[in-house]
Amino acid sequence: MFVNRIASFTLGSLALTALLAVATPSHAQDQDEQGWPINHPEGSSSFPWNSPEYSGYYEPQYVAQPIVPSAPMVEPQKYQAKVNALPMSNTKDPNAITIVAHVPENAQVWIEDKPMTSTGKLRTFQSPSLTPGKTYHYTVRVAWIEDGKVVSQTRSFPVKTGDVHAVYLTKAKS
Numbered sequence: 001m002f003v004n005r006i007a008s009f010t011l012g013s014l015a016l017t018a019l020l021a022v023a024t025p026s027h028a029q030d031q032d033e034q035g036w037p038i039n040h041p042e043g044s045s046s047f048p049w050n051s052p053e054y055s056g057y058y059e060p061q062y063v064a065q066p067i068v069p070s071a072p073m074v075e076p077q078k079y080q081a082k083v084n085a086l087p088m089s090n091t092k093d094p095n096a097i098t099i100v101a102h103v104p105e106n107a108q109v110w111i112e113d114k115p116m117t118s119t120g121k122l123r124t125f126q127s128p129s130l131t132p133g134k135t136y137h138y139t140v141r142v143a144w145i146e147d148g149k150v151v152s153q154t155r156s157f158p159v160k161t162g163d164v165h166a167v168y169l170t171k172a173k174s
Contacts (some may be wrong), residue, residue, distance in 0.1 A: 088164050
C-alpha cells in the first residue's frame with residue numbers, strides 16, 4: 001500500500017510537471033509570440049534600464065491607479081521620459097523601426113497619437129516598412145502617475161530604417 005501511494009504521488013507529480021511545461025511558454029517562446037524584432041530585450045546591457053546605475057520610476061503605491069486619458073495632465077517633477085537610439089538593429093524587418101518602452105505597469109503610451117495596445121512594463125512597437133535612406137520623425141507620449149497625479153511628457157526623435165529606440169523614465173535632475 002505504501003509503495004502504491006509513492007507510485008501514485010510520483011506519477012501525479014510527473015503529470016503536473018508535464019502540464020506546467022506545456023501550459024507555461026518558455027521565455028524564448030514568449031518573446032517570439034510578442035514578435036520581438038531584437039534578441040533578448042530583458043537581458044541586454046544595451047537597454048538603459050539594465051545598467052547598474054539606472055535610477056528609474058519607483059512609485060509602488062500608485063501601481064494600480066488607473067490613468068484616464070481624458071484627465072488633465074501636468075508636467076512631471078520627479079521623473080522624465082527619455083528616448084535613446086540603441087546599438088542594435090531590427091532583426092525581423094530591416095526596413096522598419098522598433099520602439100521598446102520600459103514604463104510603469106499602468107502607464108499609457110502613444111506613438112504618433114495612437115495608443116499602444118500592449119500593456120505591462122516592457123512593450124514594443126514595430127513600424128510598417130519604411131523607405132531605406134530616408135529619415136523620419138516619430139513622436140511618443142508617455143503618461144504615468146507621480147505623487148498621485150497623472151503626468152505626461154512627449155518626445156520627438158529622428159529615426160531611420162532598422163533603428164531600435166528605447167523609451168523609459170528616469171529620475172529628473174533636481
